Amino acid sequence: MNSTSTQFVPSRRMGIYDPIHQISMWGDFKGNNILDESPSLILEVEAKLDNLSEDTSHGTVGPSNKYDQEANKPADKVTRRLAQNREAARKSRLRKKAYVQQLENSKLRLIQLEQELDWVRKQGLYVGGSLDTQIGNAGTINPAIAAFEIEYGHWVEEQNRQISDLRNSLNSDIGELDLRVLVDNGMRHYFDLFAMKAAAAKIDVFYIMSGMWKTSAERFFFWIGGFRPSELVKVLLPHLEPLLEQQRLDICNLAQSCQQMEDALSQGMEKLHQILAGSIAVDLLREGNCLPQIGAAVDKLEALVRFVGQADHLRQETLQQISRILNTRQAAYGLLALGEYLQRLRTLSSVWSSHSRESA
Numbered sequence: 001m002n003s004t005s006t007q008f009v010p011s012r013r014m015g016i017y018d019p020i021h022q023i024s025m026w027g028d029f030k031g032n033n034i035l036d037e038s039p040s041l042i043l044e045v046e047a048k049l050d051n052l053s054e055d056t057s058h059g060t061v062g063p064s065n066k067y068d069q070e071a072n073k074p075a076d077k078v079t080r081r082l083a084q085n086r087e088a089a090r091k092s093r094l095r096k097k098a099y100v101q102q103l104e105n106s107k108l109r110l111i112q113l114e115q116e117l118d119w120v121r122k123q124g125l126y127v128g129g130s131l132d133t134q135i136g137n138a139g140t141i142n143p144a145i146a147a148f149e150i151e152y153g154h155w156v157e158e159q160n161r162q163i164s165d166l167r168n169s170l171n172s173d174i175g176e177l178d179l180r181v182l183v184d185n186g187m188r189h190y191f192d193l194f195a196m197k198a199a200a201a202k203i204d205v206f207y208i209m210s211g212m213w214k215t216s217a218e219r220f221f222f223w224i225g226g227f228r229p230s231e232l233v234k235v236l237l238p239h240l241e242p243l244l245e246q247q248r249l250d251i252c253n254l255a256q257s258c259q260q261m262e263d264a265l266s267q268g269m270e271k272l273h274q275i276l277a278g279s280i281a282v283d284l285l286r287e288g289n290c291l292p293q294i295g296a297a298v299d300k301l302e303a304l305v306r307f308v309g310q311a312d313h314l315r316q317e318t319l320q321q322i323s324r325i326l327n328t329r330q331a332a333y334g335l336l337a338l339g340e341y342l343q344r345l346r347t348l349s350s351v352w353s354s355h356s357r358e359s360a
Helices: 039-057 065-123 143-170 176-203 205-210 216-220 229-239 245-280 291-325 328-359
Strands: none
Touching: 143 176, 143 328, 176 205, 176 291, 176 328, 205 291, 216 328, 229 245, 229 291, 229 328, 245 291, 291 328
């Protein structure tokens, strides 16, 4: 990450979705017939018994040292087993305590989400301020999509905080390791958003595709549920200077690869658009049940969910590639520029809405 020159990874690395030992120590016990013992072994046992009887007759008290050792072995084994059991019980209690704490945290989070959902229902709107197909004939809101809007609102708040931390850190004498932590946190924050979108797309892919959870200015630049990676590279490039010649070459190659991948996905989307339209248009003028046509179209919507996932995969790979090409300080400036860019788009939407209301 800190190297001044990074070999660019070809586009095939950015391809779309490449998709205890246990041994049972069972002892094999086979009983040996006493009749099969050799005569020498029997004589040896008899001799030992004779010696033991002789010792007893001469008044020898207590077992020999050999028998002391043999007697102590089971006791040592029992002691170790008890210690192991105590340790296992201790670990079990710790796991139970952690699990109970996790349940308590989940309960509190659920209560908070329910309160926020109640507020959303009272407003009759999503947090983003837009109505969509989630408000159906019954006037209800899809709870999962409303929860996504709330989570996205928290995501934006956290991003604003991270932008402020990055700006303050870059204006100070922060160390390289501390700056690296901020960069890694910023990258993970975007990856969390991609995971949130993937879950929401499975619930309502049209909602994610429409960008109704974004501001109007952000939707103006929308491409398959988010920003175009190639445009992102163009926006960030002027703010990454000074760059080494190899870094500049790698970033230009990255932008070209992104453009090729975007073109391929856009062509696939156009083809899917035609297929869906054709499925819906079958037997339009024929009276009767249209459920077969709707069912066929629904089956094809799984492909649309995959397109959203592939587009976000390309966005994530682009961010990771840029981070590999740049050093830590350059990557921090890149994340700051990206955050400021998104902030300005949101501000533009707000200003334009206020301007439109004043003009009306």
